[in-house]
Amino acid sequence: MDLTALQAFDLVATHGGYGKASRASGYAKATLSRQIMELEHRKGVRLIERGARTLRLTEEGAALHARTHGLLGDLADAVESIHNGGQQPRGTLRVSAPVLFSHTLLVPLAAEFTRRYPGITLDIRAEDRRVDLVEDGFDIAIRVNPPADSLLVGRCFARDRMLLAAPAGLRLPRRTANPPEIPAVVLANAAVQNTWTFLHGKTTRTVTPTPRIVLSSLLMVRDAVRAGTGAALLPQSMTRPGPATEGLRIWGIVPDRPVELWALHSSRRLASPRVTAFIDFLCEQFPDRWL
Incomplete structure (x- = not known):
């Protein structure tokens, strides 16, 4: 042909x-x-x-x-x-990334990447839908806890962990025979859990969340907790001390909810120099693999 x-x-x-x-x-x-x-x-x-x-x-x-x-x-x-040869990669690199990661961390990383690789134009789409890299024309998809997929390969470049956060004015209930109920803010489309188990210091505690608000983004969930609506599961990276987390109290670590961020590309295509450069860059930005 x-x-x-x-x-x-x-x-x-x-x-x-x-x-x-x-x-x-x-x-x-x-x-x-x-x-x-x-x-x-x-x-x-x-x-x-x-x-x-x-x-x-x-x-x-x-x-x-x-x-x-x-x-x-x-x-x-x-x-x-x-x-x-030894020259830097060039061309357009299309990346699909989760909304939360895009809005909180990806923009400064993208700015540094384009300074380091001036020949590459980044086209980043912040969306939580599961894109098809081939059909939708993306080079890389950043995903949270992706399932095994024979059509995709990549690397885990960062990890996070879930915490149980509550408004400063909400007291942790005393331990009872049955897990006590607490007002809760929950994320839409998240896996339904009848109870939340967490490590409070050296003690394992369990509570029963009673949803008061269901929201579509973790940023909204955090704001609702700060406003006093109820407790919620939040990534540790969203609860670091600062103006955006004033009014939050951390009750403990949720041990059974690991969070991994992966940069994936199609296994049916050779990884281009642009793809390799971007994934290597992401791994470099998180040397200890924690957000």
Whole structure:
């Protein structure tokens, strides 16, 4: 198969039209059109349905694009790596990261990374949805406690632990035969737990949370605890002394809720110099692996 024609097809399919592909690549629209028509002729199938103002991939075209887009990216990265030799990596790196990590820690890290690698443009999307790296076009996904996935590989670059935090005015109930009830602030979509067990000093304690508010972000949960609504499970990294944590009292460590942050990339693609540089950088920023 003619690699040049396949690259032309990938450009048009990726950008959704000849004009956009031409502007992005510098190739003339007529050249791209001719190469794709020659590819269709050699394969004996139509890959693109051409309308007066619209363009869409046929079923065969969509299948070919899904199978070859990543491979062409791998090839481009390999050529770039050989060409650059000892030079720094270049290009755009698309990263999907959880909202909390993005808003609290990732921005200063991204600023330092771009200073260190001026040839890389970071495109970071803060979202808690589980993206598909290949279909959604991301190079790296930062995830919390990700399940094993044969399609993804990566490294754990930081750890955290969960604490039971309460408003300063809420007293820890005395130990009773049954776990005492406490007003609680809970995170939406979190695993439902009938009781919370934690280490209070050297003593293991258990309480029964009674939800008063259900919120969609940990930042909102922390603010609700500070406002006196009830106790909540919060990462230790969100409870360090400072203006944002005034009014919080830590009751103890929750031992059965470890938190690991992983930087993952597709196992079906070679790790580009950009991906390797970013993951190495993240690990370097947390040398003891704790947030």
